[in-house]
Amino acid sequence: MEKFLSVNDVQDVNEIVQSALKIKANPEAYGDVGKNKMLGLLFFNPSLRTRLSTQRAARHLGMDVMVMNIDKDGWKIETEDGVVMDSDKAEHLKDAAAVISQYCDIIGVRSFPSLQNKEEDYADSIMKDFVKYAKSPIVSLESATRHPLQSLADLVTIRENSDKPKKKVVLTWAPHPRALPQAVPNSFAEWMNTADDVELIITAPEGYELDPEFTGNAKFTTNQDEALKDADFVYAKNWSSTTEYGKVVCKDNSWQITEEKMALTDNGKFMHCLPIRRNVVASDAVLDSENSLILEEANNRTFAAAAVLNAMLEKED
Numbered sequence: 001m002e003k004f005l006s007v008n009d010v011q012d013v014n015e016i017v018q019s020a021l022k023i024k025a026n027p028e029a030y031g032d033v034g035k036n037k038m039l040g041l042l043f044f045n046p047s048l049r050t051r052l053s054t055q056r057a058a059r060h061l062g063m064d065v066m067v068m069n070i071d072k073d074g075w076k077i078e079t080e081d082g083v084v085m086d087s088d089k090a091e092h093l094k095d096a097a098a099v100i101s102q103y104c105d106i107i108g109v110r111s112f113p114s115l116q117n118k119e120e121d122y123a124d125s126i127m128k129d130f131v132k133y134a135k136s137p138i139v140s141l142e143s144a145t146r147h148p149l150q151s152l153a154d155l156v157t158i159r160e161n162s163d164k165p166k167k168k169v170v171l172t173w174a175p176h177p178r179a180l181p182q183a184v185p186n187s188f189a190e191w192m193n194t195a196d197d198v199e200l201i202i203t204a205p206e207g208y209e210l211d212p213e214f215t216g217n218a219k220f221t222t223n224q225d226e227a228l229k230d231a232d233f234v235y236a237k238n239w240s241s242t243t244e245y246g247k248v249v250c251k252d253n254s255w256q257i258t259e260e261k262m263a264l265t266d267n268g269k270f271m272h273c274l275p276i277r278r279n280v281v282a283s284d285a286v287l288d289s290e291n292s293l294i295l296e297e298a299n300n301r302t303f304a305a306a307a308v309l310n311a312m313l314e315k316e317d
């Protein structure tokens with residue numbers, strides 16, 4: 001695997017899910033795969049799970065890791081091409097990426113959208129420029145448009161928790177005080193659409209419809225109760241408005257996932273990528289219930305990352 005920015009970079013989704021499960025069953029068996037290899041993790045934004053689980057994954061594979069909060073500890077990065085660099089930005093992304101790839105065999109990058117300008121955000125230029133200027137393979141640690149390591153961990157979690165040949169998976173918008181990126185739901189939809197054992201239904205208020213590039217043929221409804229009926233999995237996430245890009249338009253708390261909402265499902269499991277605002281996105285009762293998979297998902301982030309790094313290291317040999 002030469003890069004991991006979206007599901008399209010994966011040759012066989014079933015195979016990579018199987019690989020994550022295989023590593024999870026016996027992580028000690030992979031300790032030599034990444035021997036003498038260096039992973040660099042670059043964060044333009046905060047992280048808990050991605051940062052720690054990817055380091056843990058690297059250690060399972062015997063890799064060394066360097067982590068940098070590039071927004072706080074590095075020089076301010078210029079991303080525009082051909083500009084006269086006489087502002088406060090001291091280093092160009094093209095130089096930084098090329099230099100870092102001399103130190104690192106694989107580079108992970110996290111870069112959120114600005115939520116100011118859809119066209120600029122959806123160009124995903126920081127991630128794409130890293131691919132262009134770094135000589136090492138790039139792993140997205142969540143870009144402006146997608147969060148593929150999360151989606152892979154989510155698919156692993158769904159497969160572990162249901163044998164049904166067709167699982168009804170509901171991606172539901174939920175309230176939040178801030179405007180959040182669309183990367184997690186975009187990516188989740190894209191991965192679910194590639195899984196032949198998933199029927200995806202998306203529910204959100206009017207004005208929150210995600211781009212068909214990601215949602216494909218998934219059914220969409222603004223009626224959350226109707227969507228939740230007989231669901232096997234409820235994947236909650238806030239994202240900012242799509243018609244009024246980057247804005248909080250709906251503050252309707254009736255979209256919060258509560259026990260009453262979960263009662264509409266077929267003993268459905270609750271999922272969220274975390275971090276989650278408790279009693280805003282979903283109630284404590286749901287999050288702490290037996291049907292909550294939030295900790296399993298977070299745990300599977302390690303094995304999702306290990307499967308991706310393993311595939312990249314295989315390619316290197």
Ligand SMILES: NCCC[C@H](NC(=O)CCC(=O)O)C(=O)O
Nearest residue numbers: 142178180181183184273274275
């Ligand atoms: N990596 C998982 C989610 C990251 C980000 N969440 C956040 O920014 C939450 C921040 C807050 O709750 O204020 C998002 O939605 O894409």
Ligand SMILES: NC(=O)OP(=O)(O)O
Nearest residue numbers: 047048049050273274
């Ligand atoms: N789910 C997830 O990516 O969490 P972090 O933002 O804490 O890495």
